[in-house]
Amino acid sequence: MTARLPSAASNQLCLDLPEFTTPVLSTETPELCDYDIILLNNSGGKDSQAAFEITMRAAHAARVADRVVCVHADLGIMEWSGVKELAAEHAAHYKVPFRVARRNGPDLLAHIAARRMFPDSKNRFCTSDHKRGPIRVIMTDLVRDTRQRLRRNQIRLLNVMGLRAQESPARRKLAPYSHDSSATCPCIECQHKRAAAAEYIARKEKIPAHLKVGHGASNTRRHVDTWLPVYHLSTAGVWEVVADAATRSHPAYSWGMPRLSCxxxxxxxxxxxxxxxxxxxxxxxxxxxxxxxxxxxxxxxxxxxxxxxxxxxxxxxxxxxxxxx
Known part of the structure:
Protein backbone atom coordinates (compact mmCIF):
# COMPACT_ATOMS: atom_id res chain seq x y z
CA MET A 1 0.00 0.00 0.00
CA THR A 2 1.37 3.41 -0.97
CA ALA A 3 1.46 6.09 1.68
CA ARG A 4 0.14 9.42 0.49
CA LEU A 5 0.56 12.99 1.53
CA PRO A 6 -2.48 14.61 3.09
CA SER A 7 -4.30 16.64 0.47
CA ALA A 8 -3.84 20.41 0.48
CA ALA A 9 -7.50 20.88 1.35
CA SER A 10 -7.17 18.81 4.52
CA ASN A 11 -4.18 20.67 5.97
CA GLN A 12 -4.92 22.84 8.99
CA LEU A 13 -4.16 26.54 8.73
CA CYS A 14 -1.03 27.21 10.72
CA LEU A 15 1.71 29.81 10.79
CA ASP A 16 3.69 28.85 13.87
CA LEU A 17 4.03 25.06 13.90
CA PRO A 18 6.40 23.28 11.50
CA GLU A 19 5.08 20.34 9.52
CA PHE A 20 7.30 17.28 9.70
CA THR A 21 5.28 14.86 7.62
CA THR A 22 6.76 13.47 4.43
CA PRO A 23 5.48 11.23 1.64
CA VAL A 24 6.70 7.69 1.20
CA LEU A 25 7.76 7.88 -2.43
CA SER A 26 7.21 4.23 -3.26
CA THR A 27 5.58 4.85 -6.65
CA GLU A 28 6.80 6.58 -9.79
CA THR A 29 3.78 8.84 -10.17
CA PRO A 30 2.82 11.45 -7.57
CA GLU A 31 -0.65 12.35 -6.40
CA LEU A 32 -0.82 15.83 -7.86
CA CYS A 33 -3.61 16.91 -5.53
CA ASP A 34 -1.14 16.58 -2.64
CA TYR A 35 0.87 19.58 -3.87
CA ASP A 36 0.10 23.27 -3.55
CA ILE A 37 2.37 24.23 -6.46
CA ILE A 38 3.25 22.17 -9.54
CA LEU A 39 6.28 23.82 -11.15
CA LEU A 40 6.84 22.72 -14.74
CA ASN A 41 10.40 23.36 -15.97
CA ASN A 42 10.17 24.15 -19.69
CA SER A 43 13.33 24.47 -21.79
CA GLY A 44 11.23 24.72 -24.94
CA GLY A 45 12.61 21.35 -26.10
CA LYS A 46 10.82 18.14 -27.03
CA ASP A 47 11.23 16.48 -23.61
CA SER A 48 9.74 19.52 -21.89
CA GLN A 49 6.89 19.49 -24.41
CA ALA A 50 6.10 15.86 -23.63
CA ALA A 51 6.46 16.40 -19.88
CA PHE A 52 4.11 19.40 -20.13
CA GLU A 53 1.45 17.37 -21.93
CA ILE A 54 1.64 14.43 -19.52
CA THR A 55 1.58 16.74 -16.50
CA MET A 56 -1.43 18.69 -17.74
CA ARG A 57 -3.37 15.52 -18.50
CA ALA A 58 -2.74 14.35 -14.94
CA ALA A 59 -3.43 17.80 -13.47
CA HIS A 60 -6.80 18.07 -15.23
CA ALA A 61 -7.69 14.54 -14.14
CA ALA A 62 -6.87 15.49 -10.54
CA ARG A 63 -8.62 18.87 -10.95
CA VAL A 64 -5.51 20.81 -9.96
CA ALA A 65 -4.57 22.41 -13.28
CA ASP A 66 -4.80 25.79 -11.57
CA ARG A 67 -1.77 24.86 -9.44
CA VAL A 68 0.58 24.47 -12.42
CA VAL A 69 3.15 27.18 -13.15
CA CYS A 70 5.58 27.05 -16.07
CA VAL A 71 9.15 28.33 -15.62
CA HIS A 72 11.83 28.83 -18.26
CA ALA A 73 15.53 29.38 -17.45
CA ASP A 74 16.70 32.03 -19.91
CA LEU A 75 20.26 31.43 -21.15
CA GLY A 76 20.25 34.41 -23.47
CA ILE A 77 22.53 34.38 -26.50
CA MET A 78 23.67 30.82 -25.86
CA GLU A 79 20.20 29.50 -26.74
CA TRP A 80 18.70 29.13 -30.17
CA SER A 81 16.69 32.15 -31.27
CA GLY A 82 13.07 32.11 -30.13
CA VAL A 83 13.39 29.51 -27.37
CA LYS A 84 12.03 31.74 -24.59
CA GLU A 85 9.13 32.82 -26.78
CA LEU A 86 8.37 29.20 -27.63
CA ALA A 87 8.31 28.22 -23.95
CA ALA A 88 5.85 31.06 -23.33
CA GLU A 89 3.76 29.80 -26.25
CA HIS A 90 3.59 26.34 -24.68
CA ALA A 91 2.45 27.84 -21.37
CA ALA A 92 -0.24 29.85 -23.15
CA HIS A 93 -1.42 26.71 -24.94
CA TYR A 94 -2.18 25.11 -21.57
CA LYS A 95 -3.39 28.37 -20.04
CA VAL A 96 -0.92 28.33 -17.14
CA PRO A 97 1.18 31.19 -15.71
CA PHE A 98 4.63 31.65 -17.25
CA ARG A 99 7.71 32.79 -15.33
CA VAL A 100 11.23 33.45 -16.62
CA ALA A 101 14.21 32.59 -14.41
CA ARG A 102 17.36 34.52 -15.11
CA ARG A 103 20.61 34.85 -13.19
CA ASN A 104 21.35 38.25 -11.72
CA GLY A 105 24.56 39.57 -13.17
CA PRO A 106 26.48 38.53 -16.31
CA ASP A 107 24.86 36.21 -18.84
CA LEU A 108 26.36 32.78 -19.43
CA LEU A 109 28.86 33.87 -22.06
CA ALA A 110 30.08 36.75 -19.88
CA HIS A 111 30.16 34.40 -16.88
CA ILE A 112 32.45 32.06 -18.81
CA ALA A 113 34.72 34.99 -19.65
CA ALA A 114 34.84 36.06 -16.00
CA ARG A 115 35.69 32.55 -14.81
CA ARG A 116 38.15 32.10 -17.68
CA MET A 117 36.88 28.59 -18.32
CA PHE A 118 34.07 26.79 -20.09
CA PRO A 119 31.75 24.44 -18.16
CA ASP A 120 32.31 20.70 -18.52
CA SER A 121 30.72 17.47 -17.29
CA LYS A 122 32.33 17.81 -13.85
CA ASN A 123 31.78 21.54 -13.44
CA ARG A 124 28.40 22.38 -14.93
CA PHE A 125 28.02 25.91 -13.63
CA CYS A 126 25.88 26.60 -16.69
CA THR A 127 23.25 24.37 -15.04
CA SER A 128 23.80 25.24 -11.38
CA ASP A 129 24.19 29.02 -11.77
CA HIS A 130 21.97 29.75 -14.77
CA LYS A 131 19.19 27.17 -14.41
CA ARG A 132 18.86 25.56 -10.98
CA GLY A 133 19.77 28.64 -8.93
CA PRO A 134 17.46 31.12 -10.70
CA ILE A 135 14.61 28.60 -10.71
CA ARG A 136 14.94 28.27 -6.94
CA VAL A 137 14.46 32.02 -6.72
CA ILE A 138 11.16 31.54 -8.57
CA MET A 139 10.30 28.76 -6.10
CA THR A 140 10.92 31.15 -3.21
CA ASP A 141 8.60 33.77 -4.72
CA LEU A 142 5.85 31.26 -5.44
CA VAL A 143 6.09 29.69 -1.98
CA ARG A 144 6.01 33.05 -0.25
CA ASP A 145 2.82 34.05 -2.08
CA THR A 146 1.22 30.64 -1.49
CA ARG A 147 2.05 30.66 2.23
CA GLN A 148 0.34 34.00 2.59
CA ARG A 149 -2.69 32.84 0.60
CA LEU A 150 -3.12 29.50 2.37
CA ARG A 151 -1.85 30.71 5.76
CA ARG A 152 0.28 27.62 6.16
CA ASN A 153 3.82 27.29 7.48
CA GLN A 154 5.16 24.91 4.84
CA ILE A 155 4.12 24.59 1.20
CA ARG A 156 4.37 21.44 -0.87
CA LEU A 157 5.89 21.95 -4.29
CA LEU A 158 6.29 19.38 -7.06
CA ASN A 159 9.19 20.18 -9.38
CA VAL A 160 8.51 18.66 -12.81
CA MET A 161 11.42 18.16 -15.20
CA GLY A 162 11.80 16.61 -18.64
CA LEU A 163 14.77 14.33 -17.91
CA ARG A 164 14.95 10.86 -19.47
CA ALA A 165 16.91 7.73 -18.55
CA GLN A 166 17.89 7.20 -22.19
CA GLU A 167 19.87 10.43 -22.28
CA SER A 168 22.87 9.41 -20.18
CA PRO A 169 24.22 6.91 -17.61
CA ALA A 170 23.95 9.63 -14.93
CA ARG A 171 20.27 10.19 -15.66
CA ARG A 172 19.58 6.45 -15.58
CA LYS A 173 20.56 6.59 -11.90
CA LEU A 174 17.86 9.15 -11.12
CA ALA A 175 14.54 8.17 -9.57
CA PRO A 176 11.42 9.07 -11.56
CA TYR A 177 9.87 10.45 -8.36
CA SER A 178 11.98 11.56 -5.41
CA HIS A 179 12.24 13.92 -2.48
CA ASP A 180 14.57 16.90 -2.96
CA SER A 181 16.26 16.62 0.42
CA SER A 182 18.49 19.18 2.08
CA ALA A 183 20.35 19.96 5.30
CA THR A 184 17.54 22.26 6.45
CA CYS A 185 14.51 20.20 5.46
CA PRO A 186 12.51 19.28 8.60
CA CYS A 187 10.78 16.21 7.16
CA ILE A 188 11.15 12.82 8.84
CA GLU A 189 13.14 11.39 5.93
CA CYS A 190 15.75 14.15 6.06
CA GLN A 191 15.91 14.04 9.87
CA HIS A 192 16.64 10.31 9.76
CA LYS A 193 19.32 10.79 7.11
CA ARG A 194 21.04 13.52 9.11
CA ALA A 195 20.94 11.44 12.31
CA ALA A 196 22.38 8.39 10.57
CA ALA A 197 25.03 10.47 8.80
CA ALA A 198 26.06 12.01 12.14
CA GLU A 199 27.04 8.55 13.39
CA TYR A 200 29.38 8.07 10.44
CA ILE A 201 30.84 11.54 10.99
CA ALA A 202 31.43 10.74 14.68
CA ARG A 203 33.31 7.61 13.66
CA LYS A 204 35.20 9.61 11.00
CA GLU A 205 33.86 7.30 8.32
CA LYS A 206 32.64 8.12 4.83
CA ILE A 207 28.90 8.85 4.69
CA PRO A 208 27.08 6.42 2.36
CA ALA A 209 25.50 8.09 -0.65
CA HIS A 210 21.96 7.14 0.37
CA LEU A 211 22.37 9.04 3.67
CA LYS A 212 23.57 12.30 2.16
CA VAL A 213 20.86 14.95 2.21
CA GLY A 214 22.64 17.09 -0.38
CA HIS A 215 21.72 20.62 -1.33
CA GLY A 216 18.15 20.14 -2.49
CA ALA A 217 15.42 22.76 -2.68
CA SER A 218 13.48 21.70 0.41
CA ASN A 219 13.63 23.78 3.59
CA THR A 220 11.45 24.80 6.52
CA ARG A 221 9.08 26.72 4.24
CA ARG A 222 8.81 24.36 1.28
CA HIS A 223 8.74 20.61 0.90
CA VAL A 224 9.95 19.86 -2.62
CA ASP A 225 9.63 16.61 -4.52
CA THR A 226 10.82 16.01 -8.09
CA TRP A 227 8.87 14.19 -10.79
CA LEU A 228 10.27 13.11 -14.17
CA PRO A 229 7.14 12.19 -16.17
CA VAL A 230 9.04 11.27 -19.36
CA TYR A 231 11.76 9.33 -17.54
CA HIS A 232 11.04 5.96 -19.21
CA LEU A 233 10.18 7.28 -22.67
CA SER A 234 12.35 6.70 -25.73
CA THR A 235 13.01 9.53 -28.16
CA ALA A 236 10.33 8.09 -30.45
CA GLY A 237 7.93 7.92 -27.51
CA VAL A 238 8.57 11.56 -26.70
CA TRP A 239 7.74 12.61 -30.26
CA GLU A 240 4.50 10.59 -30.11
CA VAL A 241 3.42 12.54 -27.02
CA VAL A 242 4.44 15.83 -28.66
CA ALA A 243 2.34 14.94 -31.72
CA ASP A 244 -0.66 14.31 -29.46
CA ALA A 245 -0.04 17.59 -27.65
CA ALA A 246 -0.14 19.55 -30.92
CA THR A 247 2.27 22.18 -29.55
CA ARG A 248 4.86 23.70 -31.85
CA SER A 249 8.42 22.38 -31.73
CA HIS A 250 11.50 24.49 -32.28
CA PRO A 251 12.78 24.45 -35.88
CA ALA A 252 16.26 23.42 -34.69
CA TYR A 253 14.94 19.84 -34.67
CA SER A 254 14.01 20.07 -38.34
CA TRP A 255 17.50 21.42 -39.01
CA GLY A 256 18.93 18.18 -37.60
CA MET A 257 19.74 19.02 -33.97
CA PRO A 258 18.92 16.13 -31.58
CA ARG A 259 18.49 18.41 -28.54
CA LEU A 260 17.46 21.96 -27.79
CA SER A 261 20.16 22.84 -25.28
CA CYS A 262 22.58 25.69 -25.82
Whole structure:
Protein backbone atom coordinates (compact mmCIF):
# COMPACT_ATOMS: atom_id res chain seq x y z
CA MET A 1 0.00 0.00 0.00
CA THR A 2 1.37 3.41 -0.97
CA ALA A 3 1.46 6.09 1.68
CA ARG A 4 0.14 9.42 0.49
CA LEU A 5 0.56 12.99 1.53
CA PRO A 6 -2.48 14.61 3.09
CA SER A 7 -4.30 16.64 0.47
CA ALA A 8 -3.84 20.41 0.48
CA ALA A 9 -7.50 20.88 1.35
CA SER A 10 -7.17 18.81 4.52
CA ASN A 11 -4.18 20.67 5.97
CA GLN A 12 -4.92 22.84 8.99
CA LEU A 13 -4.16 26.54 8.73
CA CYS A 14 -1.03 27.21 10.72
CA LEU A 15 1.71 29.81 10.79
CA ASP A 16 3.69 28.85 13.87
CA LEU A 17 4.03 25.06 13.90
CA PRO A 18 6.40 23.28 11.50
CA GLU A 19 5.08 20.34 9.52
CA PHE A 20 7.30 17.28 9.70
CA THR A 21 5.28 14.86 7.62
CA THR A 22 6.76 13.47 4.43
CA PRO A 23 5.48 11.23 1.64
CA VAL A 24 6.70 7.69 1.20
CA LEU A 25 7.76 7.88 -2.43
CA SER A 26 7.21 4.23 -3.26
CA THR A 27 5.58 4.85 -6.65
CA GLU A 28 6.80 6.58 -9.79
CA THR A 29 3.78 8.84 -10.17
CA PRO A 30 2.82 11.45 -7.57
CA GLU A 31 -0.65 12.35 -6.40
CA LEU A 32 -0.82 15.83 -7.86
CA CYS A 33 -3.61 16.91 -5.53
CA ASP A 34 -1.14 16.58 -2.64
CA TYR A 35 0.87 19.58 -3.87
CA ASP A 36 0.10 23.27 -3.55
CA ILE A 37 2.37 24.23 -6.46
CA ILE A 38 3.25 22.17 -9.54
CA LEU A 39 6.28 23.82 -11.15
CA LEU A 40 6.84 22.72 -14.74
CA ASN A 41 10.40 23.36 -15.97
CA ASN A 42 10.17 24.15 -19.69
CA SER A 43 13.33 24.47 -21.79
CA GLY A 44 11.23 24.72 -24.94
CA GLY A 45 12.61 21.35 -26.10
CA LYS A 46 10.82 18.14 -27.03
CA ASP A 47 11.23 16.48 -23.61
CA SER A 48 9.74 19.52 -21.89
CA GLN A 49 6.89 19.49 -24.41
CA ALA A 50 6.10 15.86 -23.63
CA ALA A 51 6.46 16.40 -19.88
CA PHE A 52 4.11 19.40 -20.13
CA GLU A 53 1.45 17.37 -21.93
CA ILE A 54 1.64 14.43 -19.52
CA THR A 55 1.58 16.74 -16.50
CA MET A 56 -1.43 18.69 -17.74
CA ARG A 57 -3.37 15.52 -18.50
CA ALA A 58 -2.74 14.35 -14.94
CA ALA A 59 -3.43 17.80 -13.47
CA HIS A 60 -6.80 18.07 -15.23
CA ALA A 61 -7.69 14.54 -14.14
CA ALA A 62 -6.87 15.49 -10.54
CA ARG A 63 -8.62 18.87 -10.95
CA VAL A 64 -5.51 20.81 -9.96
CA ALA A 65 -4.57 22.41 -13.28
CA ASP A 66 -4.80 25.79 -11.57
CA ARG A 67 -1.77 24.86 -9.44
CA VAL A 68 0.58 24.47 -12.42
CA VAL A 69 3.15 27.18 -13.15
CA CYS A 70 5.58 27.05 -16.07
CA VAL A 71 9.15 28.33 -15.62
CA HIS A 72 11.83 28.83 -18.26
CA ALA A 73 15.53 29.38 -17.45
CA ASP A 74 16.70 32.03 -19.91
CA LEU A 75 20.26 31.43 -21.15
CA GLY A 76 20.25 34.41 -23.47
CA ILE A 77 22.53 34.38 -26.50
CA MET A 78 23.67 30.82 -25.86
CA GLU A 79 20.20 29.50 -26.74
CA TRP A 80 18.70 29.13 -30.17
CA SER A 81 16.69 32.15 -31.27
CA GLY A 82 13.07 32.11 -30.13
CA VAL A 83 13.39 29.51 -27.37
CA LYS A 84 12.03 31.74 -24.59
CA GLU A 85 9.13 32.82 -26.78
CA LEU A 86 8.37 29.20 -27.63
CA ALA A 87 8.31 28.22 -23.95
CA ALA A 88 5.85 31.06 -23.33
CA GLU A 89 3.76 29.80 -26.25
CA HIS A 90 3.59 26.34 -24.68
CA ALA A 91 2.45 27.84 -21.37
CA ALA A 92 -0.24 29.85 -23.15
CA HIS A 93 -1.42 26.71 -24.94
CA TYR A 94 -2.18 25.11 -21.57
CA LYS A 95 -3.39 28.37 -20.04
CA VAL A 96 -0.92 28.33 -17.14
CA PRO A 97 1.18 31.19 -15.71
CA PHE A 98 4.63 31.65 -17.25
CA ARG A 99 7.71 32.79 -15.33
CA VAL A 100 11.23 33.45 -16.62
CA ALA A 101 14.21 32.59 -14.41
CA ARG A 102 17.36 34.52 -15.11
CA ARG A 103 20.61 34.85 -13.19
CA ASN A 104 21.35 38.25 -11.72
CA GLY A 105 24.56 39.57 -13.17
CA PRO A 106 26.48 38.53 -16.31
CA ASP A 107 24.86 36.21 -18.84
CA LEU A 108 26.36 32.78 -19.43
CA LEU A 109 28.86 33.87 -22.06
CA ALA A 110 30.08 36.75 -19.88
CA HIS A 111 30.16 34.40 -16.88
CA ILE A 112 32.45 32.06 -18.81
CA ALA A 113 34.72 34.99 -19.65
CA ALA A 114 34.84 36.06 -16.00
CA ARG A 115 35.69 32.55 -14.81
CA ARG A 116 38.15 32.10 -17.68
CA MET A 117 36.88 28.59 -18.32
CA PHE A 118 34.07 26.79 -20.09
CA PRO A 119 31.75 24.44 -18.16
CA ASP A 120 32.31 20.70 -18.52
CA SER A 121 30.72 17.47 -17.29
CA LYS A 122 32.33 17.81 -13.85
CA ASN A 123 31.78 21.54 -13.44
CA ARG A 124 28.40 22.38 -14.93
CA PHE A 125 28.02 25.91 -13.63
CA CYS A 126 25.88 26.60 -16.69
CA THR A 127 23.25 24.37 -15.04
CA SER A 128 23.80 25.24 -11.38
CA ASP A 129 24.19 29.02 -11.77
CA HIS A 130 21.97 29.75 -14.77
CA LYS A 131 19.19 27.17 -14.41
CA ARG A 132 18.86 25.56 -10.98
CA GLY A 133 19.77 28.64 -8.93
CA PRO A 134 17.46 31.12 -10.70
CA ILE A 135 14.61 28.60 -10.71
CA ARG A 136 14.94 28.27 -6.94
CA VAL A 137 14.46 32.02 -6.72
CA ILE A 138 11.16 31.54 -8.57
CA MET A 139 10.30 28.76 -6.10
CA THR A 140 10.92 31.15 -3.21
CA ASP A 141 8.60 33.77 -4.72
CA LEU A 142 5.85 31.26 -5.44
CA VAL A 143 6.09 29.69 -1.98
CA ARG A 144 6.01 33.05 -0.25
CA ASP A 145 2.82 34.05 -2.08
CA THR A 146 1.22 30.64 -1.49
CA ARG A 147 2.05 30.66 2.23
CA GLN A 148 0.34 34.00 2.59
CA ARG A 149 -2.69 32.84 0.60
CA LEU A 150 -3.12 29.50 2.37
CA ARG A 151 -1.85 30.71 5.76
CA ARG A 152 0.28 27.62 6.16
CA ASN A 153 3.82 27.29 7.48
CA GLN A 154 5.16 24.91 4.84
CA ILE A 155 4.12 24.59 1.20
CA ARG A 156 4.37 21.44 -0.87
CA LEU A 157 5.89 21.95 -4.29
CA LEU A 158 6.29 19.38 -7.06
CA ASN A 159 9.19 20.18 -9.38
CA VAL A 160 8.51 18.66 -12.81
CA MET A 161 11.42 18.16 -15.20
CA GLY A 162 11.80 16.61 -18.64
CA LEU A 163 14.77 14.33 -17.91
CA ARG A 164 14.95 10.86 -19.47
CA ALA A 165 16.91 7.73 -18.55
CA GLN A 166 17.89 7.20 -22.19
CA GLU A 167 19.87 10.43 -22.28
CA SER A 168 22.87 9.41 -20.18
CA PRO A 169 24.22 6.91 -17.61
CA ALA A 170 23.95 9.63 -14.93
CA ARG A 171 20.27 10.19 -15.66
CA ARG A 172 19.58 6.45 -15.58
CA LYS A 173 20.56 6.59 -11.90
CA LEU A 174 17.86 9.15 -11.12
CA ALA A 175 14.54 8.17 -9.57
CA PRO A 176 11.42 9.07 -11.56
CA TYR A 177 9.87 10.45 -8.36
CA SER A 178 11.98 11.56 -5.41
CA HIS A 179 12.24 13.92 -2.48
CA ASP A 180 14.57 16.90 -2.96
CA SER A 181 16.26 16.62 0.42
CA SER A 182 18.49 19.18 2.08
CA ALA A 183 20.35 19.96 5.30
CA THR A 184 17.54 22.26 6.45
CA CYS A 185 14.51 20.20 5.46
CA PRO A 186 12.51 19.28 8.60
CA CYS A 187 10.78 16.21 7.16
CA ILE A 188 11.15 12.82 8.84
CA GLU A 189 13.14 11.39 5.93
CA CYS A 190 15.75 14.15 6.06
CA GLN A 191 15.91 14.04 9.87
CA HIS A 192 16.64 10.31 9.76
CA LYS A 193 19.32 10.79 7.11
CA ARG A 194 21.04 13.52 9.11
CA ALA A 195 20.94 11.44 12.31
CA ALA A 196 22.38 8.39 10.57
CA ALA A 197 25.03 10.47 8.80
CA ALA A 198 26.06 12.01 12.14
CA GLU A 199 27.04 8.55 13.39
CA TYR A 200 29.38 8.07 10.44
CA ILE A 201 30.84 11.54 10.99
CA ALA A 202 31.43 10.74 14.68
CA ARG A 203 33.31 7.61 13.66
CA LYS A 204 35.20 9.61 11.00
CA GLU A 205 33.86 7.30 8.32
CA LYS A 206 32.64 8.12 4.83
CA ILE A 207 28.90 8.85 4.69
CA PRO A 208 27.08 6.42 2.36
CA ALA A 209 25.50 8.09 -0.65
CA HIS A 210 21.96 7.14 0.37
CA LEU A 211 22.37 9.04 3.67
CA LYS A 212 23.57 12.30 2.16
CA VAL A 213 20.86 14.95 2.21
CA GLY A 214 22.64 17.09 -0.38
CA HIS A 215 21.72 20.62 -1.33
CA GLY A 216 18.15 20.14 -2.49
CA ALA A 217 15.42 22.76 -2.68
CA SER A 218 13.48 21.70 0.41
CA ASN A 219 13.63 23.78 3.59
CA THR A 220 11.45 24.80 6.52
CA ARG A 221 9.08 26.72 4.24
CA ARG A 222 8.81 24.36 1.28
CA HIS A 223 8.74 20.61 0.90
CA VAL A 224 9.95 19.86 -2.62
CA ASP A 225 9.63 16.61 -4.52
CA THR A 226 10.82 16.01 -8.09
CA TRP A 227 8.87 14.19 -10.79
CA LEU A 228 10.27 13.11 -14.17
CA PRO A 229 7.14 12.19 -16.17
CA VAL A 230 9.04 11.27 -19.36
CA TYR A 231 11.76 9.33 -17.54
CA HIS A 232 11.04 5.96 -19.21
CA LEU A 233 10.18 7.28 -22.67
CA SER A 234 12.35 6.70 -25.73
CA THR A 235 13.01 9.53 -28.16
CA ALA A 236 10.33 8.09 -30.45
CA GLY A 237 7.93 7.92 -27.51
CA VAL A 238 8.57 11.56 -26.70
CA TRP A 239 7.74 12.61 -30.26
CA GLU A 240 4.50 10.59 -30.11
CA VAL A 241 3.42 12.54 -27.02
CA VAL A 242 4.44 15.83 -28.66
CA ALA A 243 2.34 14.94 -31.72
CA ASP A 244 -0.66 14.31 -29.46
CA ALA A 245 -0.04 17.59 -27.65
CA ALA A 246 -0.14 19.55 -30.92
CA THR A 247 2.27 22.18 -29.55
CA ARG A 248 4.86 23.70 -31.85
CA SER A 249 8.42 22.38 -31.73
CA HIS A 250 11.50 24.49 -32.28
CA PRO A 251 12.78 24.45 -35.88
CA ALA A 252 16.26 23.42 -34.69
CA TYR A 253 14.94 19.84 -34.67
CA SER A 254 14.01 20.07 -38.34
CA TRP A 255 17.50 21.42 -39.01
CA GLY A 256 18.93 18.18 -37.60
CA MET A 257 19.74 19.02 -33.97
CA PRO A 258 18.92 16.13 -31.58
CA ARG A 259 18.49 18.41 -28.54
CA LEU A 260 17.46 21.96 -27.79
CA SER A 261 20.16 22.84 -25.28
CA CYS A 262 22.58 25.69 -25.82
CA UNK A 263 23.07 25.83 -29.58
CA UNK A 264 26.77 25.14 -29.02
CA UNK A 265 26.67 22.90 -25.96
CA UNK A 266 29.94 22.18 -24.15
CA UNK A 267 28.76 18.56 -23.82
CA UNK A 268 27.55 18.30 -27.43
CA UNK A 269 28.71 15.70 -29.92
CA UNK A 270 31.23 16.68 -32.58
CA UNK A 271 28.67 16.43 -35.39
CA UNK A 272 26.13 18.54 -33.50
CA UNK A 273 28.70 21.26 -32.90
CA UNK A 274 29.70 21.30 -36.57
CA UNK A 275 26.06 21.68 -37.59
CA UNK A 276 25.52 24.40 -34.97
CA UNK A 277 28.54 26.28 -36.32
CA UNK A 278 27.11 26.01 -39.83
CA UNK A 279 23.74 27.30 -38.64
CA UNK A 280 25.10 30.04 -36.32
CA UNK A 281 28.54 30.97 -37.71
CA UNK A 282 28.66 34.36 -35.98
CA UNK A 283 27.91 32.78 -32.60
CA UNK A 284 30.56 30.09 -33.14
CA UNK A 285 33.06 32.80 -34.04
CA UNK A 286 32.24 34.67 -30.82
CA UNK A 287 32.94 31.52 -28.81
CA UNK A 288 36.21 30.95 -30.69
CA UNK A 289 37.35 34.48 -29.88
CA UNK A 290 36.51 33.85 -26.24
CA UNK A 291 38.65 30.69 -26.32
CA UNK A 292 41.62 32.79 -27.41
CA UNK A 293 40.84 35.49 -24.85
CA UNK A 294 40.70 33.19 -21.82
CA UNK A 295 43.13 30.50 -23.01
CA UNK A 296 40.68 27.65 -22.44
CA UNK A 297 39.31 25.17 -24.98
CA UNK A 298 35.57 24.82 -25.54
CA UNK A 299 35.94 21.06 -25.05
CA UNK A 300 39.06 19.35 -23.80
CA UNK A 301 39.54 17.43 -27.06
CA UNK A 302 37.88 19.86 -29.45
CA UNK A 303 38.24 23.62 -29.71
CA UNK A 304 35.58 25.84 -31.25
CA UNK A 305 38.22 27.03 -33.72
CA UNK A 306 38.57 23.43 -34.91
CA UNK A 307 34.78 23.09 -35.10
CA UNK A 308 34.56 26.19 -37.29
CA UNK A 309 37.27 24.85 -39.59
CA UNK A 310 35.43 21.53 -39.96
CA UNK A 311 32.13 23.34 -40.54
CA UNK A 312 33.66 25.38 -43.36
CA UNK A 313 35.22 22.36 -45.09
CA UNK A 314 32.25 19.99 -44.85
CA UNK A 315 28.84 20.01 -46.51
CA UNK A 316 25.76 20.22 -44.28
CA UNK A 317 25.77 17.13 -42.04
CA UNK A 318 22.73 14.89 -42.36
CA UNK A 319 23.41 12.44 -39.50
CA UNK A 320 23.91 14.09 -36.13
CA UNK A 321 25.10 12.11 -33.13
CA UNK A 322 23.31 12.68 -29.84
CA UNK A 323 25.34 13.02 -26.67
CA UNK A 324 25.16 11.70 -23.11
CA UNK A 325 24.55 14.43 -20.56
Missing amino acids: SCCVLGSKSSLILAAQLRPDHAATIARLETQIGHRFQRDLSMAEVIDLAARRPRIDVIEDWAA
